[in-house]
Amino acid sequence: MTDLGKIIAITGHYGSGKTNLAINLAVDFARNGEKVTIIDLDIVNPYFRTADHSDLFDRYGIFLIAPQFANTNLDIPSLGFDMAAAANNCDRLIIDVGGDDSGAVALGQYSTVLNNLGCSLYYVVNRYRYLTRTPEEAAEILRDIEQVSRIKAKGVINCSNLGSQTSAADVAETEEYAAQCGKASGIPVVMTAAERSLGVVGAYPVDVYIRPFWEENN
Numbered sequence: 001m002t003d004l005g006k007i008i009a010i011t012g013h014y015g016s017g018k019t020n021l022a023i024n025l026a027v028d029f030a031r032n033g034e035k036v037t038i039i040d041l042d043i044v045n046p047y048f049r050t051a052d053h054s055d056l057f058d059r060y061g062i063f064l065i066a067p068q069f070a071n072t073n074l075d076i077p078s079l080g081f082d083m084a085a086a087a088n089n090c091d092r093l094i095i096d097v098g099g100d101d102s103g104a105v106a107l108g109q110y111s112t113v114l115n116n117l118g119c120s121l122y123y124v125v126n127r128y129r130y131l132t133r134t135p136e137e138a139a140e141i142l143r144d145i146e147q148v149s150r151i152k153a154k155g156v157i158n159c160s161n162l163g164s165q166t167s168a169a170d171v172a173e174t175e176e177y178a179a180q181c182g183k184a185s186g187i188p189v190v191m192t193a194a195e196r197s198l199g200v201v202g203a204y205p206v207d208v209y210i211r212p213f214w215e216e217n218n
Contacts, residue, residue, distance in 0.1 A: 001028065001191075001204060002190050002191050002204075004025070004120055004122065004190070005118065005119075005120035005154075006087070006091070006092060006093065006118070007087055007093045007095070007114065007117055007118060007119040007120060008025065008092070008093065008094050008095065008119075008120055008122065009095040009097055009107060009114070009119055009120065009121045009122065009151070010022045010025075010094070010095065010096055010097060010122055010124060010157075011097040011098075011099075011103070011104060011107070011121060011122070011123055011124065011145055011149070011153075012099065012123055012124030012125065012126070012159070013099055013100060013124075013125075013126065013129055013131060013132045013138070013141055014099035014100065014129070015099075015126065015129045015130075016099070016124040016125060016126040016129055016132070016159055017124055017126055017159035017161055017193070018096065018097075018099070018124040018159070019042060019096050019210055020159075020206060020208060020209055020210045021124060021157065021159055021193055021206060022038065022094050022095075022096040023038075023053060023056070023096075023209045023210070024193070024204075024206040024207060024209070025094050026038045026057070026060075026062050026092075026094045027056070027060055027062070027207075029091070029092045029094075030060040030061060030062050031060065034090075034091040034092050035061075035063075035089075035090045035091045035092070036060075036061075036062045036063070036090060036091065036092045036093075036094065037062070037063045037064075037065060037086055037087075037089065037090040037092070037093050037094070038057065038062055038063070038064055038065070038093075038094045038095075038096065039064075039065045039066075039086065039093070039094070039095045039096065040064065040065070040066040040096050041095055041096060041097050041098060041103070041106045041107055042096050042097065042098040042099070042103060052210075053209060056209065063090065065081055065086060083110045083113045083114065083117075084113050084117065087117050095107070095119075097121075097145075097149070100141055100144065100145065101141070101144035101145050101147070101148040102148075104144075104145045104148045104149040105148055105149075107121075107148075107149040107151065108148050108149045108150050108151075111149060111150035111151055114151060115150075115151060119151060120154045120155075121146075121149070121151045121152065121153045121154060122153065122154060122155050122156070122157050122190065123138075123142045123145070123153045123155070123156050123157070123181075123185065123187075124156075124157045124158075124159045125138050125156055125157070125158055125159065125160065125177075125178060125181045126159055126160045126161060127158075127160040127174040127177045127178075128160055128161065128162050128170075128174075135177060135180035135181045135183070135184045136184055138181045138184070138185070139181060139184035139185045142185050143185075153185065153187055154187060154190075155182075155187050155188050155189065155190035156178060156181050156182045156185065156187060156188070156189045156190065157189075157190060157191055157192070157193060158171075158174060158175070158177075158178035158181075158189060158191070158192040158193070159192075159193045160174035160177070160178070160192075161194070161195070166194075166195060166198065167198065168194070168198045168199060168200050171192065171194045171198065171200050171203065172200065174192075175192070178192065191203070191204050192204065193205075193206050194206065195207075195208055
């Protein structure tokens with residue numbers, strides 16, 4: 001796996017696959033013997049929540065920090081925790097950031113300490129999701145996220161997928177799209193993530209812990 005850094009923040013447009021990626025990263029680092037903490041800062045999207053997977057995290061000894069009101073219908077979470085302590089007490093810190101600039105507001109509350117600690121922010125793109133179907137659209141959303149979070153992204157991660165309908169060819173044909181997203185955003189593409197069963201050569205293999213909300217609701 002590409003060295004993504006000790007403090008890894010994952011952001012992206014709604015439905016991009018960012019939360020599933022964050023969970024896979026946490027599990028894989030834990031399987032490799034690292035002491036992992038995952039922080040659920042996805043305070044906006046009611047469909048994808050890392051906090052929904054506490055049993056999985058317990059199985060691998062992953063420490064979960066979640067807003068006080070995660071898994072409820074309340075809109076305003078309590079974010080009162082020590083980010084520096086969380087980073088210092090683990091080998092790897094994964095932060096699942098809420099979608100778009102509205103979700104990045106929570107990350108912005110910790111921008112000073114995260115920038116001082118060397119946080120690596122990665123932007124997940126999905127060619128097949130509404131509002132990020134062109135590199136220009138994707139880059140515009142990232143600019144809004146960076147402005148609100150006050151953290152500059154270090155790389156693009158291509159998670160382009162069509163849910164359970166995804167084929168290896170669907171992933172492969174988004175390579176140029178991801179490269180153009182990186183070019184438009186002024187950052188490199190650090191990896192492509194694809195469902196393990198697809199066997200996409202060179203991709204980071206992920207297990208599907210979260211079904212897309214458009215499939216959940218069907």
